[in-house]
Amino acid sequence: MKKFFITLLTLLTGFSFSQELEKSLLWKISGNGLKDDSYLFGTIHITCDATLDDNTLRALENTKQLYLELDMDEKSMQMQMMQHMMMKDGAKLSTLLNSEDFKTVDEFLKKNLNMSAKLFDSFKPFMITTMLYPKMIDCPFQSVESVLMKVTEEQNEEVFGLETIEDQMKVFDAISYEIQAEELLKMAKGDLEKDKDEMNKMMKIYQNKDIEGMLKMMDDSDNKITSENQDVLLNNRNKNWIPIMIKTMKDKSTFFGVGAGHLAGEEGVIKLLRKQGYKVEAVK
Numbered sequence: 001m002k003k004f005f006i007t008l009l010t011l012l013t014g015f016s017f018s019q020e021l022e023k024s025l026l027w028k029i030s031g032n033g034l035k036d037d038s039y040l041f042g043t044i045h046i047t048c049d050a051t052l053d054d055n056t057l058r059a060l061e062n063t064k065q066l067y068l069e070l071d072m073d074e075k076s077m078q079m080q081m082m083q084h085m086m087m088k089d090g091a092k093l094s095t096l097l098n099s100e101d102f103k104t105v106d107e108f109l110k111k112n113l114n115m116s117a118k119l120f121d122s123f124k125p126f127m128i129t130t131m132l133y134p135k136m137i138d139c140p141f142q143s144v145e146s147v148l149m150k151v152t153e154e155q156n157e158e159v160f161g162l163e164t165i166e167d168q169m170k171v172f173d174a175i176s177y178e179i180q181a182e183e184l185l186k187m188a189k190g191d192l193e194k195d196k197d198e199m200n201k202m203m204k205i206y207q208n209k210d211i212e213g214m215l216k217m218m219d220d221s222d223n224k225i226t227s228e229n230q231d232v233l234l235n236n237r238n239k240n241w242i243p244i245m246i247k248t249m250k251d252k253s254t255f256f257g258v259g260a261g262h263l264a265g266e267e268g269v270i271k272l273l274r275k276q277g278y279k280v281e282a283v284k
Contacts, residue, residue: 021264023209024282026056029249031279036253038245039063040269040280042260043144044206046133046199050142055283057151063255066152067248068145070168071161084169086122087177093121093128096181108188124172125180126225135192136199148257160248162241162258174232179224211264218261235267242272 027040039059052060060066070077094102094117106117109128112135120128134141149159172180187195198221205213218226226233241258248254262269273280 020212021270022282022284023211024284025206025209025211025260026059026283027263027270027280028059028283029273029278029280032277034249034278037062038249038254039256039283040263040273041148041255041257042211042263043148043257044203044260045143045145046137046141047144047203047206048137048139048142050144050147052144052147052151059283060148060151060255061155063253065157065248065252065254066148066159067162067245067254067256068148068159069162069258070165071159072145072149077165080165081169084166085124085127087124088173091122091177093117093123093125093181093184096125096178097185101185105185105188108191112192125177125184126172126175129180129184129187132187132192132195133199136196137203138196145257148255152255162244162256163237167237167240171232171237175225175229179228183223183225206260211260214260215264234262234265238262238267238269238272241269242276245269245273246276 025042029038029040039062041056041059093105097105102117109115109117109120112132117128152159198217202214202217205217221227241262245254245256256269258269264270270280
């Protein structure tokens with residue numbers, strides 16, 4: 001059950017497109033008065049191979065703490081997650097969709113999750129979508145965040161979060177429930193075929209460390225959750241993280257692991273840190 005919640009929590013990331021950066025997932029942060037280097041690493045939240053390369057392992061070894069988007073080791077995580085999975089104001093999937101479309105989603109969920117849509121009637125539709133992500137890859141899924149946590153724990157260091165579960169889940173109250181339901185219906189009608197193709201393409205782009213390519217792919221997507229809500233999904237969160245990152249880095253060297261989609265773009269973490277006077281350079 002904990003693995004399920006960790007996976008669900010780590011699937012909440014989005015993407016945008018801007019001027020190209022180097023092909024790298026690992027970036028060293030230095031300068032501007034920092035005593036020691038910190039590192040920024042772009043993760044992918046579901047993959048077939050979450051193995052970390054030598055440079056990343058060295059960066060973990062040379063830092064003193066891990067910051068992820070969320071502290072996924074938080075003991076009350078599951079309870080907090082459940083409190084924020086439901087739609088507000090009594091909204092229901094069965095009223096967001098007409099009866100025929102709800103039946104389509106119901107049959108789709110029975111086929112893929114062995115559960116009826118009636119069980120998820122009050123869930124935010126995107127939460128249902130994330131439960132289907134492991135069905136989009138032809139292998140047992142792995143989480144990069146879980147591997148980062150394991151290495152950090154082996155080093156007897158602590159794991160922290162840049163935001164709270166409540167912060168992250170509020171994102172999906174800010175995005176129209178109607179749009180979320182529409183995208184879930186599209187997935188059901190397509191029976192995951194297009195979604196599988198896109199997931200495989202994204203994993204290949206990630207393996208090539210092409211963060212800009214990943215951004216372009218998502219920018220070109222016809223998924224309205226991504227294309228119409230980039231400020232909510234990405235930019236606002238990135239800006240909120242920067243003061244926390246700066247305070248943290250000044251205190252001790254830190255390894256930051258966030259979804260790769262947060263790295264690039266004019267309002268991505270890399271350029272936001274550079275605008276604050278830090279040197280952020282690719283590690284290859």
